[in-house]
Amino acid sequence: MPLPHVHRITKYDPRDRDARGRYTGPEDTDSDHGPVEAAYLSAVAAFAEESGVRRLSVREPEHAGRPVPPGFHDGAEVSLPAALELVRGMLRGSGGWCRLEREGTFFVHVGWDQYLYAGSHRPCPRALARTRELGLFPEPLAASPYAFGPADEACGPQRPADDTFWDRLAWLLTSGGDLVLEEYPVANACRRHRLTRATLDTVRAALAPRARLTVLRDERPLLTAVLPDSDGVLRARWRPEPAPEDARWAVLSTLHRGRIRRGTVTRIAPFGAFVDLGGLEGLIRIPEVSRRHVDHPGDVLEVGQEVTAKIIDVDRVRELVSLSLKALDADAGPVAPELRGDWLTSWVRGTAAELGERMTDFEATYGYPPAPNGIRPAAPDRDPAVALRLASHPAVAPDLATLYATVQEVSLPDIGNGYFIHSAEHVLRDLTAEGPVRPGPDPGDTAVVFGSDGGGILFALDGRGRVHRSRTASRDGAFEEYCAGIQEFLTRLRTAVAGGRPGEGA
Structure with missing residues (x-):
């Protein structure tokens, strides 16, 4: 927290500065080791006393070419007399460097050329x-x-x-190869420790408080860390130079079981699919791809596909993340029992027969030939796999995948204003380009557009299996609930095929 009252304290008279602020007077830039130095120390003591400070913390200490004195580490508390001796050494340029602070109350910083800075929460007249x-x-x-x-x-x-960090090192040692730990108790001073399973605990116990740590394998930086305080809180502000594993850890630290994350499929193997979560790969194992049987993850997923998955486990020691698409399906509720493949097969046969009869006398009735009208069944060699891929999207209700496993596409331009059930490929492209729609005011409610009529009105299925209809020919406009589910929608459609006239709704 910045302090409101900060002063630069020097031996340089402001009247001896030129237009650029550079000092042009007679004072040199070294300590006199005498009365002027003593004046600096007395001024610091006066500011500390008026701020109510008797002890100060050492922050971000730096090495000055001499052995590091015992107790000189980040966070070490020193008395005011000891702090004044540290200030003396900094004024002389002979005792290392550090910030001296009492958080929220007081600080003293020593810069180059006898420039000293004191800050306080009080005006200190x-x-x-x-x-x-x-x-x-x-x-x-x-x-x-x-x-x-x-x-x-x-x-x-x-x-x-x-x-967790030390468990990670133990696991790395188990997986093969020695490690070297570089310890920086102060800036510019390094102690090296060779790590083995036998020495790991001993090395850990001997480290300086708040030390910066860099772990090397084959003399190359692997990961870094900073020692927390004894209560487990990380209060040190400094950090080592970043290492390759640090970016992975930063992503891992944001991941928690039960959370939902979006990522991109990067690799597909027989046992599952790997998903990039922004610098760290998670794994969707094949049982977690779908609630329906999947022979190979590639039947449902493809490299480059964006997916939203639920985190079902985070192993912070081995840095592994397990994901599930199936869990999101389970959260959305069970597959509607009334929408079954055999019902859909019967619907396709019956509706196709009624459509054929309707089209037989169409031209005689209306005076012009019908456009191509038809119901295309799913092709066994490709459409069920496309339906499974569609089912992996978290916004897609299970009923929609059930539909596309049996029905490829419906085109009925001459029934009512026209009715169309888009193909699964069309729906996937639409989801990728535009995303789901919002059927109501709740931002958490989403629905997937799967059909339309001849006037551009859209039909969308929400996560609970209900069908909504847009009020205008726009994805961004308002929607209203149309019917309870896909089965009711298809039943209405069959009724329209059997007896509807152009211009009538289903």
Whole structure:
């Protein structure tokens, strides 16, 4: 959280700056190791005292070419006198570097050339007066240039080195090959540890608090993490350079059992289909492809196809995600028992016979020949597979796939205003290009357009098996419920074929 009162404190008189703000006075840029340095420390102490601070936290410490002192790590708490000694070392450029902060209350940052920045949640008028008495110059700023800001955290979430992380390393060691762990207790200082199953726990116990970790295999970075605090919360703000597995973990961290995710089919194998979830592949095993029997996933899915699936398991150690299309079908409810293949077969035969009789005397009745009217049964060598592929789409109700397993297409331009049941390929193309329609005000309700009439009015089936009719010739307009389901729709259609006249509805 930014602090409202920030000052730059220097020994440089603002009157000795040129038009560009560069200092042109007599002061040099080194510490005098004497009264001026002591004045800086007294000013920091005055600001800390007026801010009510007695202890400060070390943040993002950096190495300065000397052995790292014990206890010098991110998050270490130091007393105000110890903090002033760290400030002294930074002013001299000899003791490493760090931010010193009390979150939401106070900070002190030391920059190059004896520039010091103090921030407080209070105005600190006494500290400002004391700083001027010491011969230093406090100047108000909007923020410290050394503040840890959003740009430092722009790389996305950081993996914590928690129990799951160490279980992941144990699994990687089991799967073959040694690993090397690079530990960065402070910036620019690295300790290397060779990992085996026997040494893993010992290495973990000896790591510095909040250390940055990089795991290497064959001397190449594999994954990174940062140690959380003892309560399991990751409070360190710094991060290692990203490694190849980090992007996969970032996706995995957003996935949870029971959630619905959309992805693209990338590979198909005899045992299932792999789906890219945005940098991490999930697997739809063949029993999870459909509630209907599937011999091969390729009968239902194809590479490049977009699918929406339910996450049924997430293995964070092996980084495996199991998906299901069948589970979404189950969520939508059971297949309507009244819509069966034998009923549809009977409907096709009966409606085709009545259509033939209707067309026999059509020209004699209306004075012009009929257009091609027909009901095309599904081709056994291709249409059932297309129907299964359609069924894999989460917006498609089971009844629609049942229909297309028996009926390929219906074209009745001379019945009423004309009635058309589009082919499964047509419906799939429409879903890919336009998506489902909304039959009602609830954004969660969707329906799939499967037919139309001669005036462009659309028929759509929702997830609960109900048929809706558009009020205008537009996918984006309002819909109204037309009938209870596909079977009722087809029954009405057969009635129209048997006795309807041009211009009459089904």
